[in-house]
Amino acid sequence: MKNNYLELKDLIKIFGSGRDSVTAVNNVSLKVNEGELVTLLGPSGCGKTTILRMISGFELPTSGKIFIDQEDVTTTPPNKRPTAMVFQNYALFPHMTVAQNIIYGPKIHGENSQSAKKKADDIMKLVGLEKFGNRSPSQLSGGQQQRVSLARSLIMEPKVLLLDEPLSNLDAKLRVSMRLEIRKLQQRVGITSIYVTHDQEEAMSLSDRVVILKDGVIQQIGTPLEVYARPDNCFVADFIGKANFLNTVVEDVTPDGDVTINLLEQKLIIPKAKKSFKKNDKAFLVLRPESIILEKKKPDTITGIIREIVFLGNQMTYIIEIAKQLVTVEMSNPQECESFENGEEVSIKLPVRSLHLLPWEEEK
């Protein structure tokens, strides 16, 4: 397995010129190892598709370089690149059958039709399309069209597989099963993949690593667990899952990086905080709704007042006022948990491991 199989170096893409210019991608650098599946995740307009199109060669970077397997492909035309793309709308050739679609690439590369056919049969079996070779794409369901698109790319044995929101046109249930299928397939073939999506759940469930983008700038790169548990900034914390942000002030910092804060006269110690803080810094305490534990009121604890209760079946959601700020708490398996009433004062337990502190941001 090669490290840095795909490398993006200081990529910048500016569309238009002069006053109307838009910086779609701003100084993006990324290294992807062989066989890894990396997701580009972000809201629409964050530049993720532009990055993908630069890797595939459909857009030229304004500056920066792209390497695949140590080779500089920055200006290589798309038809000469060792990449294959799965398009958002599948982009199947409407005038060809499924088999003709799949065999198109090998034929272009001058492969003789017998070996190409053999390959196509194998690939169709791999994606479960063996019975559909003679159908026209318009006779297939969305999920099947998706598979054809995937097969058409996989048959090329590309060095990098690019997937541009491949599941966005499918209905919710199919999306879930297709994403498991794609992940299994990707691992079985061991193909290096870049996957673009705006669906954070999709990104979390699929990826080896997630790249979170905003306004063309990388916000954080990490494993799904990392970006969820220890987000680098408020945007990431808010974009991945749900998060409560509590205003607080740093009381003390030890040389080891343990940070003490004061929340409602209670001292909380955050061991080995990810960011560096100084005494009296303003900061946000980031709390995931499911990590907060509610108890009947006890003395010498952090307390809050329940302001709203929503029952969702598999979970109970409480909105609680703590130090004049509203905090969302989610409790799973509500039948087994203690229940509280609107207006009740409750004690709040914050498990040390799920505490995460971020520097204070103006906009938040």
Place this chain on the structure above:
Amino acid sequence: MMNSSRNRQFHEIAGQLRLIWKEPILFVFIILIFYFLFTFVAYPLFQVIKYSIFIDGQWDFSNYLAIFSKRYYFQPFINSIILGICTATIGTIAGFIFAYALTRTPLPFKSFFRLTATFPIISPPFVVALAAILLFGRAGALTPWLKNIIGNYSVYGLGGLILVETIAYSPTAFMVLYGILEAIDPSLEEASMDLGAARIKIFSSVTLPLATPGIASAWLLVFIQSMADFGNPMVISGNYRVLSVQAFLQITGMYDLPRGSTLAILLLVPTLIAFFVQKYWVSRKSYVTVTGKPTGATIKNLEWYIKLPVYGACLLYAGIVILFYGTIVYGSFQTLWGVNPTLTLQNYVEMFEVGKDYLIDSITLSTIATPITGIVGIFISFLIIRKKFIGRGLMEFISMLTFAVPGTVVGIGYILAFNQESVVMPVVLTGTAWIIILLLVFRNMPVGIRSGIAALQQIDPAIEEASTDLGADSNTTFRKITLPMIAPAFFSGLAYSFVKAMTAISAIIFVVSGQWNLITVAILGFVDNTQYAHAAAMSMLLIVIVLIALGLIQFIVGKIGKGVRTTEILG
């Protein structure tokens, strides 16, 4: 900041050049197309301008001064404008009524009415003028009857011209307005009704405002066609002198190239203005985009006071069209129109003896020109829509230019540009078949380009990107992916080019020669000699040939079009 932005532009351009450099064949094609566009579109036009303002190599505006100071020269300009405005107005009204009836009312026999509304498109325009002479001329079949009603009149002149040009060019207005009205979602009208608007209010507050840009477009396009028309005025204008005919007479009758060129420029200016207003202003105001996808039109029960006048107008108009073309059919079999109505085939025999060389030339040259027109047209539309390269805007501009330039101007430009050797064209083309073929190709290409552009805009670019991504170069992608998907548009472009090539007259009349001559010129010759029956017989033959060719292309499209359902997956 300024510097870095310029730097970036430079980088982008450099990047584009690099990409083009890596596709050398594409690069060569682009250069070739530019060469042809410059040589056969821009250069002739430049020659016309040059001849009108240079005398013996000197700047000299005396041609223009002469024209603006002498009523003899200036009157045709006024006349052409008046004719254009009248034809455009009446033609647009007729086209709108037809389009409204076909899209918004439960008019019975819709396909019949649509056929009569569009039929004049496939016949040479001056056939209508010929029919008008047979009906209302000095020996016209309906002349005595009409004289009883309105007294003495002459069909030769402004009145006759407006009548025949309206019939010849209102189909253009109809097609534009039909597209627009069909694209207006009927639910908007239903919403208006739901909110309490009466029928007349719905029309004035919803339908009409939404259709206004379309109406303006239609008006301007008919105006351009009427201004540029040569065949009808040649036959029926009488003493009402218009620019296209005057320019032709100056050149072929008096061999006065500078003055002919100057008249051509006078003709060019208003049509160009109308064209640019239409293309860059009116079409941008449009609220509806014509996607080719018909909306689920629901036709409500209309009140009789709407149906009656609309149906009446449609019936009247269809009646007139049938009367005119019926007259051509009937006239082609008569021994001597107005004198001896015995039916005979003699006209066809004689016509064929005189005209068979013309006929063969017409078919040969059109058959050569049509595929070239289609292929080059579709390729240019592909470049314009799908490729990024320096000069793309210029390419679109030049290739659309021929659409707006009247045939008379183009014809004069061709004789000025190609009757001598020049840097861009080292061979003399005048008198050869090539000059006719090239003229047909570049005159008819804009329609091919347009239909190509429309078809390409409906195809998701990702489909072509997918092909490139799988390793195909531009050429292969174009051949294997794009072309099959736009095949229907390609063939309808072919059909149109062939019809236009067979029925062309205004530009072509300047470049025909003893060796290569065309059937439309022969028909005009018959009319000139008052051999109306022969002219009618030959027009019939021409229409039949065009219909056969259309049927053939339709048949091919049916064969190829099978299995191509682009819209379904793109939906």
